[in-house]
Amino acid sequence: MVLPKSEKDRIAGMIMQGIEHHKILERVRETSGRNRTSILEKKDIENIIAAYGLSVNQSRHSDNSTSVRLIAQDMKDAGELLYFKDQGELDPQNTEIPSEEFVLAFMKGGQQLMFSEQLKNTEKLQVCMDSTHCISQYTGFQLTSLMTY
Incomplete structure (x- = not known):
């Protein structure tokens, strides 16, 4: 399914205004009915950037650590935000986490709603977990995803 040109133009306008990609995704999905724009993905935004020759900087700050703290x-x-511990900090409530570790745990609003509904409507909670590393220029970081259903 192809995005209509009018939608691409609208999204390009938001990109040029400096609106963060995740906010564009939220806005477009919320205002769309049951059409192609309701399933807009990050890759669609990247394709629009390339097609329109746009230049964008999605970094919140030139220092990555500061950018992550702002996010x-x-x-x-x-x-x-469920939990955040920056590198070089000790968490007195979670002393088992070494100071050199970085931890960021979050759950988006829709996920929270689905999770709470699942807990109400089921006896068993099923958990899937996946972990990966060396997927970016940031060496020594591991990404762990936890999903429930």
């Missing part, structure tokens, strides 16, 4: 604060403000 974590946004998640906290939105009620989506």
